[in-house]
Amino acid sequence: MALPTELAAEGKAVRVIDGDTIELRGEKIRLDGIDAPELAQTCLTSSGRKWPCGKAARDYLKRLAATGKVICEGNETDAYDRRIATCRAGGQNLNAEMIRSGHALAFRRYSTAYVMEEQAARLAGKGLWAGLFEMPWDYRAQKWQVAAQSGPENCPIKGNITGRGKIYHTPWSPHYERTRIDENAGERWFCSEAEALAAGWRAAR
Template sequence: MIQRFKPLRAAVLLGLAEIAFLAMAQAAPSLRVVDGDTLVLDGETIRLNGIDAPEIAQTCRSARGRETRCGKDAKAALEKLAAAGPLECKGTELDGYGRRLATCYANGRDINAQMVRLGHAFAFRKYSLAYVKEEELARKDHAGVFAGTVQAPWEFRARKWQVASQANNQAAPRDCPIKGNISSNGKIYHTPWSPSYGRTRIDPSRGERWFCSEDEAIAAGWRAPG
């Protein structure tokens, strides 16, 4: 009799294990890192409060003068930090683009602070002084981008904007260089510092258009890539 019920018992235990695994998978938050200061958690876009990381398309110079892809390095660093443990993001305020501003903790550690301390982001002094100390320490230790030459992300964006506006890119209205593209992914707008900006073409006959600001693009129903 005991032998007869062993396979049934094993099947029941296996079934229970599968149910437990599925429950854990469903409970686990979905996470996607967009760049060095933005992530999508359970479908919600979150902007890490108080920091500004190099843009994905941005490059820097190492201490030896070698060009580095510091924007992509910042994204990789955030992916690693966010995966270090259970992720919790605290904050309720929204920025001008509808993203939630938050301080995120992985396994209880402030990853906003870590990104700055490791030299993968700047303290965003224009909006917060929360991580000024971490930046000062990173500069002192020549950590990350502070080991060589780096342009502040806000300066990089301003320069890209200026160049795109002056170039009158593909007949763009002056000072309105944002490309409102329509693809299989929907209505996506591309800023001059977007990695795909240069290869994106605008066809007004398809309903595509130019925007003068990200606010304008969002209000018209377009969204940022990523």
């Protein structure tokens, strides 16, 4: 069944998950053409001081989403069953503004829509571009590689069961390191997010 092209919500019906993902009325939306630092990711200022760039990206998107009704357009989904969309609020294109502010990067692997905005942010030294940082896709790949060495059969995603249900943690999730898996209690390891979702687990929030 095809998704409707437009989805809108405001107030408590809008939840920002991270710097490139929001939830409208319970439906996850991946902002098209951008990639923001992961929540657990830290970056460096020009003076070499660490700062929580992943959480800063999320908080900036929260402020943008609070400026008015959030309207998202797009009816395609990704491998994790998230709608891929361009979202607006308060007269602003949220995807583009995340790039312009230096809180996210143009996700060239999938789109070149915001390359110009990224170049402008880089020249102006905004956000991430004011210091040093690892590309989000490289950060995820490095975390995956390290975790895969200790996970069974190169499957490092942790499927944890809590009072809130079945939750999976990727190697770049904030609580990954302190999550322990008890296979005797029904917890398990996954080789991909798609596998975890198909088994009935949901991503950690």
